Amino acid sequence: MRIASAAAASTIMLFTCASLALAQTDCKTVVPPSPWGPNDQTGATNRITPAVTKAAAAEIQEGKVVVMSYPLTDGIPLFGSRFTKTILTATSLAPGAAFGENQLTYMEDTWLGQSHVGTHLDGLGHIGRKDCYFNQTPMGKYINQNNMTRLGLEHLKSFATRGVLVDMVKVFQAAGKLKTNAACRKPCLDAGTLITAADIQAGLRMYNVTLREGDILIIHTGWGDLFEQFPKQNAVFNAGEPGIGKDASNWLVSQKIVAVGADTWGVEVIPGENPKEAFIVHNILLTDNGIHIIENVRTDLMAAEAAGTNRATFFFSMTVPKAVGLTGNFVAIEGIR
Amino acid sequence: MTQDPAPALREGRRRFCLSLAWAPLLAAPLGVARAAAAQERRYTIAFANLTEEPGSTLEGTGFTGPEVRSSFVLAARKHPLELVFYDNQRDAKKAQANAEDAIVRKVDLYIQYFSDPDANAAIAARLKKAGIPVLAVNHPVPGAPLYTLDNLAAGRIAGDALGEFAVRSWRGQPTVAAIVGAVEAKADRVPERVQGVIEGLRARLPAVKPVTLDTQGNAARVAALLGKFLAGHPAAKVLVAATDDSTALAAKSALEQAGRTRDAAIASHGLDRTLHGGYSDKKEIDPNNRGSIVIGSVAFYLDRYGYDVLPLALAMLRGEGVPPRTVTRHLLVTAANVFIEYPPQDMN
Numbered sequence: 288m289r290i291a292s293a294a295a296a297s298t299i300m301l302f303t304c305a306s307l308a309l310a311q312t313d314c315k316t317v318v319p320p321s322p323w324g325p326n327d328q329t330g331a332t333n334r335i336t337p338a339v340t341k342a343a344a345a346e347i348q349e350g351k352v353v354v355m356s357y358p359l360t361d362g363i364p365l366f367g368s369r370f371t372k373t374i375l376t377a378t379s380l381a382p383g384a385a386f387g388e389n390q391l392t393y394m395e396d397t398w399l400g401q402s403h404v405g406t407h408l409d410g411l412g413h414i415g416r417k418d419c420y421f422n423q424t425p426m427g428k429y430i431n432q433n434n435m436t437r438l439g440l441e442h443l444k445s446f447a448t449r450g451v452l453v454d455m456v457k458v459f460q461a462a463g464k465l466k467t468n469a470a471c472r473k474p475c476l477d478a479g480t481l482i483t484a485a486d487i488q489a490g491l492r493m494y495n496v497t498l499r500e501g502d503i504l505i506i507h508t509g510w511g512d513l514f515e516q517f518p519k520q521n522a523v524f525n526a527g528e529p530g531i532g533k534d535a536s537n538w539l540v541s542q543k544i545v546a547v548g549a550d551t552w553g554v555e556v557i558p559g560e561n562p563k564e565a566f567i568v569h570n571i572l573l574t575d576n577g578i579h580i581i582e583n584v585r586t587d588l589m590a591a592e593a594a595g596t597n598r599a600t601f602f603f604s605m606t607v608p609k610a611v612g613l614t615g616n617f618v619a620i621e622g623i624r
Numbered sequence: 625m626t627q628d629p630a631p632a633l634r635e636g637r638r639r640f641c642l643s644l645a646w647a648p649l650l651a652a653p654l655g656v657a658r659a660a661a662a663q664e665r666r667y668t669i670a671f672a673n674l675t676e677e678p679g680s681t682l683e684g685t686g687f688t689g690p691e692v693r694s695s696f697v698l699a700a701r702k703h704p705l706e707l708v709f710y711d712n713q714r715d716a717k718k719a720q721a722n723a724e725d726a727i728v729r730k731v732d733l734y735i736q737y738f739s740d741p742d743a744n745a746a747i748a749a750r751l752k753k754a755g756i757p758v759l760a761v762n763h764p765v766p767g768a769p770l771y772t773l774d775n776l777a778a779g780r781i782a783g784d785a786l787g788e789f790a791v792r793s794w795r796g797q798p799t800v801a802a803i804v805g806a807v808e809a810k811a812d813r814v815p816e817r818v819q820g821v822i823e824g825l826r827a828r829l830p831a832v833k834p835v836t837l838d839t840q841g842n843a844a845r846v847a848a849l850l851g852k853f854l855a856g857h858p859a860a861k862v863l864v865a866a867t868d869d870s871t872a873l874a875a876k877s878a879l880e881q882a883g884r885t886r887d888a889a890i891a892s893h894g895l896d897r898t899l900h901g902g903y904s905d906k907k908e909i910d911p912n913n914r915g916s917i918v919i920g921s922v923a924f925y926l927d928r929y930g931y932d933v934l935p936l937a938l939a940m941l942r943g944e945g946v947p948p949r950t951v952t953r954h955l956l957v958t959a960a961n962v963f964i965e966y967p968p969q970d971m972n
Contacts, residue, residue: 367970481701532702557969558698562928565967 311427314419319575321422328437330411330421330577331545332444339501343449346602347623353592353601355505355585355620356406357514363405364514364521366552371400405617408546408607409580412438412614414569421577434612441609448501448545450603450622453490454590455482455529456509462489467509470523472516473587475509478527481556482506484538487531494599500543503603506531507586511550514583530556536571540578547572548581548620581605581618589622598624665704667941669934670731671696672710672722674738674762683762683773684805684812684841686869686896687926692737699930703938716743723747727754733937736768737761739811759937759946761929769940771933774951775813778922779820779865782891785956786821786863787828789889789919794861801825801834802853804875805867806841814867817893821865832863839871846874847881854882862888869894872918873908885917892921895957900966909962920958923965 321327357363361371374397378384385392403409411421412435418427420438429437456474459465468477476482487506491498498504513524528551531539536555539547547554555568572578593599601622610616674682676689693709700707708731710722719738726734727750734756738744744765751758758768790799807818818836825834837849854862862884866872872892879888892899899921901907908918925932932952939946957965 479698479701556701560702562698562931563965563967565963 312417312419312425314423314425317416317419318421318423321577325422327422327577328411328439328442329444331543331579332446334501334543334545335445335448336501339449340445340447343447343501343602346449346600349624351592351624353588353622353624355589355622356618357511357583357585359405359617362518364517364524364552365401365404366525369401369404371398371404373398402610402613402616403582406583406585406620407581407617408440408605408615409569409573409582410438410440410443410613410615411573411577411579412612413580414566414573416570416574419574421574435614436612439610439612439614440607440616441611443607446503446545446603446605446607448503448603449499450503450505450589450601451491451496451498452494452505452507452586452589452593452599452601452622453487454493454507454593454599455486455490456507456590457493457594458486458490461493468513468523470516470520471509471512473509473512475512476529478510478529479556479558480508480529481560482508482529482531482535484535487535487538494593494597496599498542498544502542502544503546503548503581504539504544505581505584505586505589506547506549506554507590508550509587511583511586514550515587525552527557528553528555530554531568532556532560533567533571536568540571540576544578546579546581548584548586550584550586552582554580554582581620584620592622592624596624667705667732667938668708668729669705669733669735669937669941670708670710670722670726670729671735672712672719672726672737674712675714676711677713681868682812682926683924684809684814684817684868685894685924685926686898687894687924691927692929694930695926695928696930696934699928699934703934705934705938712738714739716740719743720747720750723750727751727756731756733757733759733941735759735761735933735937736765737763739763757940759933759940761933769936769946769948769950771929771936771950772952773813773924774954775816776820776823777951778893778924778954779817779822780824781820781922781954781956782817782865782893783821783824783826784828785824785891785920785922786865786889787825787832789891790832790861790863791828793889797861798857798859799829799832799861799863800853800857801829801832801863801865802837802850803834803865803867804837804846804850805839805871807836807838807867809841817867825863825865834863834865843870843874846871847878850875850878851882854879854884860887864888864890866890866892868892869896869899869921872921873898876908876916876918879917888917890918891956892918893924895921895923895925895965896927900957900962901968907962907968909957909959911959911963914959916959920956923955923957925952 323333377394379392415426420426424437429435455476466477467474508529510528513520530551572580601624604621604623606619608616673689673693681688712719734751736758748758748766758765760768760770762772764770803818803821806814822834825832839845864875866875869892872890875890879885899908936946
């Protein structure tokens with residue numbers, strides 16, 4: 288009994304000390320406040336109002352659905368030490384294992400993997416600066432062994448809005464500055480290629496689009512062709528990527544968009560502009576502005592659609608589960624035209 | 625009687641003030657960058673690398689020419705310039721031919737990384753006649769500002785780190801020290817590094833007289849040299865200053881084989897990828913590996929030269945003052961700061 292009490296006390300002490308150790312920063316000096324108030328846990332999806340969704344619905348003109356997610360299966364490129372493993376339970380297919388006179392059988396899956404795999408959404412709790420997350424949240428106070436108690440995916444609103452594609456391959460080709468990668472079967476921007484605000488603006492001009500509040504911007508770099516070659520090109524895909532830098536991120540913040548996605552594993556340029564900064568674009572978009580990042584978006588089909596029709600906008604349809612306390616999750620995206 | 629403003633209004637004012645406080649931080653760099661981009665012309669800068677032979681290491685470190693070149697490519701991304709690359713191939717004739725080609729191309733500035741003083745003098749004269757300014761890397765070029773390593777300072781940092789470790793951890797216990805590596809490699813200025821280590825150690829441990837163990841650049845010789853040294857000091861604590869990272873890892877292995885890891889500490893020079901790791905590489909210096917006897921490595925940052933050198937080149941082209949000698953900011957990188965100096969890309 289005494290031992291149990293001591294153990295319990297130690298555990299309490301451990302967790303108390305851990306919390307104190309994790310929450311030491313005055314987050315008001317580290318992260319800006321949310322424009323939606325001190326209690327906001329929703330971030331940029333606050334911008335998706337009924338009016339924004341209704342306006343986006345005007346993009347559905349032909350009823351054509353364009354797939355914008357990659358297959359989620361064992362063997363796709365995964366970041367760092369991440370893994371996926373699916374295990375099929377099919378025991379009821381064994382002779383004599385069917386249920387009842389109707390001989391019902393069933394199967395289901397065990398999914399093992401991290402949440403940030405495949406085509407996935409980075410939630411507001413994914414990236415912070417020190418222990419400070421979106422809206423000056425001292426995250427050390429809001430985590431336990433299983434999840435976060437603030438900024439989880441369950442607080443996000445709809446993503447039913449307009450999607451806008453910018454084709455950086457075309458932009459760089461037009462500017463005569465495309466440096467492709469030999470492993471890409473189709474033209475792609477090479478790893479380390481910096482996409483600036485001017486490049487994005489050129490991409491918007493190419494299809495005569497102006498960003499509006501509540502949009503989701505999707506960047507086609509061609510790098511996703513390496514994802515599609517999994518597992519052969521996984522190492523090349525993961526070793527770096529083309530993407531946006533600080534200049535483009537700050538400009539996108541000023542455009543009041545909801546999310547930025549790309550056919551890359553991190554959306555931002557890797558190696559980064561400053562070798563001593565780590566994933567700074569994630570800080571700018573997620574931590575400071577509550578703007579989501581969507582990684583491994585399949586963009587080639589929509590890029591082809593845009594090129595064929597001279598229209599780069601679409602209704603953005605994405606399912607994000609109400610996964611309580613999660614920092615992100617894999618998603619399914621369709622662009623509806 | 626003055627009525628208190630409504631709480632919502634107070635909150636609104638507070639948030640407005642806070643947002644005003646952040647706005648200049650976000651907006652100012654954008655405005656400045658746009659103005660600068662609008663005015664600046666694009667320069668053509670040539671970089672003549674010492675060698676681009678894969679696997680050929682530079683300056684007595686583990687860094688290679690392709691890593692130096694890559695740093696220029698990456699650093700150039702946010703500057704208004706085009707780069708022209710040359711490979712000097714450690715050859716004076718090739719270096720001179722490269723300079724001649726750059727003159728024909730009419731580059732705006734020439735960055736010369738070459739170790740032959742006579743060739744550098746001849747190239748300086750040719751480029752001066754052509755009106756092309758020169759910036760020298762690691763080896764002086766007459767009349768040109770120099771960006772260079774500071775081996776003496778780096779050695780002092782390593783020596784000081786070892787001495788500090790011994791004073792803190794082994795106070796009063798018999799301690800010996802060895803400086804291991806290509807200690808006689810004058811072309812790579814390693815003797816300056818060795819001298820720095822001696823000075824750094826002396827400041828903390830005046831009684832310890834370090835010995836030098838010359839591997840002649842062959843890390844495979846570390847085991848025999850260090851093994852003999854360890855056998856001669858069976859009861860002593862051992863400080864090892866490795867002149868490069870490969871030597872440091874070989875020394876670690878030798879200490880493990882001798883069963884002396886609990887008696888030893890190693891400080892290294894270079895901080896190449898064998899120690900800080902790259903994408904999914906083993907990371908010897910890592911916050912999760914604080915028990916390593918490699919307590920740190922003094923960073924030489926050859927893989928970041930472009931980030932240091934190109935701003936100097938642009939300053940020269942803009943007519944701004946450039947000091948005659950700019951040195952690498954050497955720093956001891958340990959498990960405590962490695963993720964700051966070399967942020968990992970894999971979040972493992």
